[in-house]
Every structure is written in structure tokens, then in C-alpha cells.
Amino acid sequence: MIRYLCRRAAGAALVLVIMSMVLYALIGLMPGDPIDVMVQADPRLTPADAARLKALYGLDLPLHERYLNWLGAALTGDFGYSRLHHRPVLELLWPRLGVTVELLGFSLLLSLALAIPAGVLAARRAYSWLDHLISLLSLGAYSVPAFWLALMLIMAFSVELGWLPASGSGDLAEDGTQAWRHMVLPVVTLSAATVGGFIRFVRAAMMEELRRDYVRTARAKGLRERRVIFRHALKNALVPVITIVGLSLGTLVSGALVTETMFAYPGMGKLIYDAVMASDYNLALVSLLFATLLVLLGNLAADLTYAWMDPRVRIGAGVS
């Protein structure tokens, strides 16, 4: 177990280092470094001043040396400053991370709360009109562009009906009702990205279980159908669903970027988008790395849950 965790942690660290290298190189290609921007803003700065400043901050070094300097600092916990907000990056990041985790959590809950009953129903009544309706809805959910769905929801529920706010967020601890009202549309939008895939997967897993011998045995010994479905088949069908939840985390974080931008919801996604648009390199780089770390941790959690739920999967041997 310990060895397995160590290997996973090493794998995650490797992924993060590779990501940071790629991103650092890419961000080196983004328009305007900080000194260029300063020079543009202040006509009194001469090219000589600019060169001196670049030397002072190490910006005249070749890319790989700049990267190593950055990595060295990051490893000691110094992730640098945000040019846009004039504050340390980490200070900006923590509250945003919390907001996004909350959003992702609720949306995942909503997705599963819809997908599990829908998937079970579709599998139970396979090839009926109900099954076709459910598969049509799930097709719609995963084909709809999230930003357009957000626009349509804003048009319907904020502009026309005036029921829900179109932008911003509230604090759950301070004003619960207000925070919930702000959360409804973003959570619904974000759930659309995953619910369609989840429904298809639950249906397939459930169909698979319903064909098994133990289900026939359970029915044969006279158990009620509800008990067969929920106590026996569903319990087993949900085990592979955990993997899909883990795999969907990347999709969810991508969806959070769109959703938060559409609803001006102050989470990580909006932070990353705003940072990229304002060429705030360092903020974009560090927040993207934290978003990746979030996804990797989520994947690890999903794998551990899977192993814990399914005793056939022995950690340490086959699983990598």
C-alpha cells in the first residue's frame, strides 16, 4: 500500500514537472514580457533601462535557465507574484481553489444523482421508448456546447423570468440562500458536461450485471425485484462507475473554466482565463499546475476508492 502510494506520488510529480516545462515554454511564447509592458506604459524608460531591468530579474537568461530558476523557487514554496493583481500567486489561488472544488463537488453530485436512476431505469427497460428517451437526453447533454447552454439558461432564468442571478457568487457561510441561488445555474451548466456520459456508462454497467448468474439466483430465490436491482446489481454496477468519475475530472475542470467565465463565478477557471488574457504568465502557469494537481489527486482518490470497493483489485501487484 505504502509502496503503491509512493509510486503514484512519484508519477504525479513527474507529470507536474513535465507540465510545468511545457507550460513554461509555451508561456514564454505569450505576447509581452513584464518589462516590455513596463516600457510601453512609461515613456521615460529607455531601451538601456529595459535591458538593465531584464538582467536584474533574470529575464535575459536563456529559457531553460529561467525555467530552472523558477522551479528552484517553486520547490521552496515561492510561486512568485501575479502581475495583474500585484499579490503573491498563492494568496490569490487558495480562495479560488475552494470555490472551484465546491462547484465541482456539487456538480458531480447532481450528475450522479441524475445519472444513476436514469441509467438503472434505462437498463431495466432496455430498448423501450423510455430507454430511447433517456439515451436521447444523454446525447443532448454531452453534445451541447456548455457556453451556449449557459447563455440560454441566463436568457431564460435571469433575463426572462428573473428567478436566478446571472453572475457572481455568494458565501455559503454568510448568506446561504444567496449563495445557493448563485450556484444553481453554474452547477447545472457544469453537470451537462458529464451527466450524458455517466448515464450511458451506468446503463451499460447495469445491463452487464443484470445478465449475471447471481442476479438470476437472487430472482430465483424469490427476492423482490427492487431488492435484486438495488441491493445486488446496482452495488456491483457502481464499482466501474468510480473509474469514470475519476476520468471525468479533467473534463469537469475544463468545464469549470467555461462555466465560471460565463457566470463571472470567482473560481480557478476564471482565474486561469483572465490570467491568460491579461498575459499574467506566472499566475496562469501556477494556477494551471494546481488545476492539474487537483485532477491527479482526484484520479488517485478514485483509484483508491475502486480498490477499496472491489476486493478483486489487489493494490501493489497488478495495478499501476
Next chain:
Amino acid sequence: MGARLGAWKRFRRHGPAVAAAVVLVVLGLMALAFPLAESALGLQAETIDLLARLAGPSWDHPIGTDELGRDLLLRLLQGAQVSLFVGLAAALVATVIGAALGLAAGYFGGWLDAVLMRITDFVIALPLLPLLIVMAAADLSRLGLDADRPEHATLRIILILALVGWTTVARLARGAALVVREREYVQAARALGTGSTTILIRHVLPNALSPIVVAATLSVGNLILTESVLSFLGLGIQPPLASWGGMLTGAQGMIREAPQLAVWPGLLIFVTVVAFNVLGDGIRDAFDVEADVPGLRSR
């Protein structure tokens, strides 16, 4: 050949897939009709007319104008051309990369396979959209390319999309190659001293074609979706070229005055993506391919 004919029969009986194919043909005709519509109306999709902003339907503008007085119908048709072209081109590039890597990994196995599968697992799990945004925002002039020309922006978006789109194809192609490499005819070819490249192209590729086609079709919808998000965020197709996603950027600030501007482009994206997904499912059922996780997408 018999299997292919059977597949065609099964496909024809798959009602939704045939309907999707019809929808796609109509969309394709719309894209082709764009230059004709331009000359019929005597306008261009880029023509700005600030005196006719947000105009209703008229003889000059069959379905009205947008927030800059540009003809909405022409913008939608050009958007169809752009979205379909970008989606199909990106899918093609992604399929070539994915098929080459997947077939090689499945056929040769060993470390190549291990490394490749690790990379695909990794790419699938990543939060791709933030990464794409950074890539799309990168300044190409620092690489000696002229980023201000719209063709370059379009080419860049195709390559960026292909870079994330190849994984599905690679996984399915690998799976097929793993099966095919154990077949007698491949072993016979190997025993006769045929080179690996020849075996891969002559024997493995043709027999792995159906999963590759399925993955390619399913990925078009996904790539069109991703293109529309990037264009919407201002990082994809660049104006004055119209794209459905980009049209929604302008419409976003106008949802009170002109809700129709926000409805049409989004609806067209939606319909196109649904059609490609249904078509992909239909081909998958016809060829009886085990495709992996449905409905997980890159955004």
C-alpha cells in the same frame, strides 16, 4: 468484403444514423452554398453596415443582421463552412497521428506500447481546455510566423485540436492491432520475411480500419465543440472570419435586445455535434466495434 456489405446494410437500417447523415449533408450543402448566397444577396459576410444594426428580416437580409449590421444568414453560412472545415481537418490530422501511433504501439508492443499508453492515459485525464487556451494564446510571431493573418490562426487551431484529439483514435487502433497481430496471415507474412512497415500498412491497417473510422467520426463532433469554445473565448477562429462560436461572443452582450443572435449559432453547433455523434454511434453499431467511454469530451 462481405463483412463490409453487411455493415452497410446494418447502417442503412439504423434510422437515427441515416437521419444524422442527411442532416450533415444538408449542413455541407449550406457551407457550399455560402459563395452563391453572397453573390445572390450582393453582400459579403464581412460587410459592416452600422446603419442597419440588429435589423429584422427583410429582402436585403433574409433573417436580419447582427450587432454590427452584418448579414446574419451569410455569417451563419460562413460559420458552417469554417466549423465543418476546421472540425474535419483537425479530425483528419488527429486520425493520421492517432492511427500511426496506435497501430505501431499495438503491433510492436513492449516499451513503445507502454510509453504510448501512458501518454494517452495522461492526456485523457488532463484538464485540456486551460491547456488549449495557453496554446492558443501563445505568440506565434516569436516563432517567426505571422499570427495576424486569419489563415494562420485557422491553421493553428486545427493543429492544436489535432494535438489533443488523437488519443481516442490511438487507443482504438492499438486495440485492433493487438488482435490482428496474432492472426495467421500476419504471422505468415512475418515468416516470409515481409518488413514491419509493409505488414503494418498492408495487413494491420486494413483490418483495423473500422475502429479507426468510428473513432474519427466520433471525434469530429468533439473537435467542433472545442473549436467553438475557443472561438467563443476569442482564441480560435479570428474575425473578420465568421465562426459559430465567435458569433456568440458578439451575441453575449446583446441577449436582452437581440436574443435571436444567441440562439441560431448555438443551435447549429448543437445540431452538428449531435449529428456527428449519432453518425459515429451508427457506424460503430454497423461495424460492431467496441468503442471506449462514450461522452467524455475534452472540454
